[in-house]
Amino acid sequence: MKGKIKKIKFLSIILCSLVAVFLVVFISIIHSKNAADAKARAQNKKLILGFSQIGSESAWRTRNTESIFEAAAENDIQILFDDAQQKQENQLKAIRSFIVYQVDVIAFVPIVEDGWDNVLQEAKDAGIPVIVVDRKIKANQSMYAGFIGENGVEEGRRAARYLVNKCRNTEGPVNIFEIAGTENSSIVDDRASGFREIINTDSKFRIIHSENGDFLRSRGREIGDMLLASNVLENGNTTNTIYYNKQKIDVIFSHNDSMTLGFLDSMEAHKINPKGYGTIIISIDAEQESIDALIAGKLNCVVECNPNHGQMLMALVKQVAKGESIPRITYNFETVFTEDDNFDKYDPRGY
Ligand code: AHR
DSSP states (O other), X not given: OHHHHHHHHHHHHHHHHHHHHHHHHHHHHHHHHHHHHHXXXXXXXXXXXXXXXXXXXXXXXXXXXXXXXXXXXXXXOEEEEEEOXXXXXXXXXXXXXXXXXXXXXXXXXXXXXXXXXXHHHHHHHTTOOEEEEESOOOSOGGXXXXXXXXXXXXXXXXXXXHHHHHTTTOOSOEEEEEEEOSTTOHHHHHHHHHHHHHHTTSTTEEEEEEEEOTTOHHHHHHHHHHHHXXXXXXXXXXXXXXXXXXXXXXXXXXXXXXXXXXXXXXXXXXTOOOTTSSOEEEEEEOOHHHHHHHXXXXXXXXXXXXXXXXXXXXXXXXXXXXXXXXXXXEEOOOOEEETTSOGGGOOOOOO
């Protein structure tokens, strides 16, 4: 009898052990399956990019936004978008809301260079990488992953190189009236410094005045109206030579096409024929409308500023989301269009 009981006890111990082993194996299979599923979910998760754009002040800017949306869709990246309506305070609010939302990456076009330190620290504390787009910032490099955009200094140099070559046989002085864009923006500082670096190699070039046109067509028109009012004579006829403070203007250097086109609108309203009246007009961006004006002989040179940042930005977004580092600076490809070009070979600009 005792032997029988022992046998039953022994069998129950074996059975319990088998059940325990089975449970341990079963639970660990379930656990590792869950872990694998979670990893796969994290890998396949749609990236979310918080993007703060400064506004829609120009056709260039509209194309810049479109390019980023198109590329995000092609790369299956979801965008949380904010239009700052030209105000830094709106950009700061938007970036803070992206942090609260815990987006994977933040990208923003800084309207001005300064004032980003606190919000960048907040993004850093939240572990969200930040990419600066189009315009640069004055901040410690450790506060953001990198910059993607145009080389503003080189754009300014290109505009000036065209001018130096164009005026190579002119004795001088060559008086330049500058129409600049948004104050305290890196792009204006860069274009202005690149332009000055080249023209300062010859003392015949003089910038007689620099006026802020805020990158807006309406401001270009206002500046034109201010300069050209005295070109309409009492008898209704117009004179073609443009003056600022009694000094003849030989060159208009405008920091973007919107302001240049506004200036041309004013010339048309004042019945001043832009062809052959002697003022050289140089612009930046290369929107279709300004290329058309170049072809029509109303402009002399248009330096391209390429707004198509989308694909390059998305490649960088994917890299930083994986924790990889990216180059400090990524520049877009850009060229120059002048009155001497053969325009048959150019594709439509797309903006
Ligand atoms: O920052 C780029 C500049 O901003 C473009 O030249 C201009 O058109 C835009 O508004």
